[in-house]
Amino acid sequence: MTTPGAADARAAYEKLQAEGMKLDLTRGKPSSEQLDLATPMLSLPGDDFRAADGTDTRNYGGLHGLPELRAIFAPFLQVPVEQLVAFGNSSLELMHDTLVHALLSPLPGAERRWADEERVVFLAPVPGYDRHFGVCERLGIELVPVPMTDDGPDMDVVEQLVAADATVKGIWCVPKYSNPTGAVYSDETVRRLASMPTAAPDFRIIWDNAYAVHHLTEHEAEIADVLALAAEAGHPDRPFVVGSTSKITLAGAGVAFLGASAENVDWWIRLTSKRTIGPDKTNHLRHVRFLRDADGLRAHMRRHREIIAPKFAVVDEILTREFADTPGIEWSKPAGGYFVTLTVPEGTATEIIRLAKEAGLALTPAGATHPYGEDPQDSIIRLAPTFPPLPEVRKAMEGVVVCVRLALSERG
């Protein structure tokens, strides 16, 4: 198929605008159909509110969270159950609060609390997750971008930066089905992250395993065990592992998890004990009663896959049909997670997103995948196809095609 001329592109766009579309591919939200899978939870746990050990889940207490829920998720998050905390409804909260704790109280191994450092830097693999960057921006932690590869962050760059500069205190990682590229960290990347020498004695990896069980294909990706590798390398306190059921059960009413070395977890619990008497254990129990065990969780995730894999297939189908041979246009073909990264010719992402918006199609703002909202190539567009029904995903992607074509034709 040949690229149509500028006039054709303009005409197609005007037709698109005339349709008065109102669609949204911005956020990684589950669809109603996905949420329906877990809606039986909203009648649980009923009268049977005692935990396996007899604890009355209705009352105060239990800062580590319900042991039987932690036991279900421990193997999937690769954290020993006694080092895994089950908490509130948001893993973003757990990451944010962990950095707040580090700012206000010295981490295990730290010389001082981060608020008393002149400068605190986190490495941000790009393209990456805008909410990670938002936490740092809000807390005054400086972000330094490092390039992503198909195997995770470019480790040559990472190793150099962390070895040279003690102000580099951490790195953001989404190790499986990365947001937004879908990359799965190779075992070698994980090993290097876990074992690399760092100038900072209190360097931390925020290991956001958000898509641990969120497979889109029969092949279920596995990643290396960062906690075990870090311990083997003599850096047991380096990783903080997080995850949640937000995209497993109910997005607003899930349970988030935090795992780390025993010393990190003790530190975290000690500080958190000043903040709350404990998480909502009835919601933990609700999850246990609904998911039951590891097999229940796996079966549940297959049902999600049946709903969302066709949406990702449509995205790929339409992009392939239209742009397979277009120079400068590439896209990820994720085997899991919630996003497709569309790479467009340099300097056109902002314009494509603007055109889409004016045609009633909301896309994630240009630059959102980069610290401070600045994509220096202006070429990355994050597509999130899970929320709209399948026909709308198709319609939205046909709209994306029209906007890309117009932007490219007008660029001349």
Place this chain on the structure above:
Amino acid sequence: MTTPGAADARAAYEKLQAEGMKLDLTRGKPSSEQLDLATPMLSLPGDDFRAADGTDTRNYGGLHGLPELRAIFAPFLQVPVEQLVAFGNSSLELMHDTLVHALLSPLPGAERRWADEERVVFLAPVPGYDRHFGVCERLGIELVPVPMTDDGPDMDVVEQLVAADATVKGIWCVPKYSNPTGAVYSDETVRRLASMPTAAPDFRIIWDNAYAVHHLTEHEAEIADVLALAAEAGHPDRPFVVGSTSKITLAGAGVAFLGASAENVDWWIRLTSKRTIGPDKTNHLRHVRFLRDADGLRAHMRRHREIIAPKFAVVDEILTREFADTPGIEWSKPAGGYFVTLTVPEGTATEIIRLAKEAGLALTPAGATHPYGEDPQDSIIRLAPTFPPLPEVRKAMEGVVVCVRLALSERG
């Protein structure tokens, strides 16, 4: 009744020890019977998961919390509904996080964030709530005690301290059925707090209205509207009002509220938006379906009263029987809330609590009602009678009597 001699007191204590009692009056926890009142919630909301405005409560979003839940609680917390946020399961979290936000980002009206102040001081009315003090101790905020009266904090002392010193940035208040004395702030106290000149432009009142609807008698105490009075006095941003349903519905699975001026709420939401995508709206809806409206809430609280008022009556009955005429022994007769404050002769509280512990009766540690755990008179004991069943409260209080008598007789 005459005080028995030292030998009798010792004999009674040894008998108590021999009973091998294992009772606990330490924390303000609801009993199982109270939690049973709200257990039907654990089957809600079922399939009917849409909010009044059609919002799918299962999905992400809605940082301010469910409007219909906020509407039920707004009048009780004396906050306009549009300025009231419904959030997670803990008001302690909301207070802690508000101070964290103030440390890391300038409050409305502040010259700088508190982390950049040389010294930040909060006033702590004593006796007070140990978890309030714990938040400040953990965050490096200095606590200065001020005496409580039956009408609230001694306002002459408060006014002098806040006017003289710009490092005094806040005060902790439990204005209704105060923890632990049961005092209800007089209208005059509230007016003075709301209108007093403060050296700090960013002075805040943490108005922990934890027992807003937790009455123990027919007479339902009302307090003046601190937000309205502060606004009238030209200090609209001064109060942060908090409350929760922890002692209304389920202690571990309730909903906490934060109310303040529109500007404070915007500030709080803006910072919180970097931390989470939103609270658990299904739990908000669960509360709406269960409590229904203001009348439902009032009726529910009367059922709590029927369960716990007899426990407070037993505490008063036994203390009156034993110590009505004992010099140096006094106790509060709260009309609401969760605590009785027992004042014993100077220098005996620690010994009484030690004796109780060795007889298998856990009491709140001596000094817990004071900053840094230091009660300079060593005379305040906080009793929390709600959790044990009524016969155990009686048994525990008979044990308290034995320990008090022994401590007093040994003091000579």
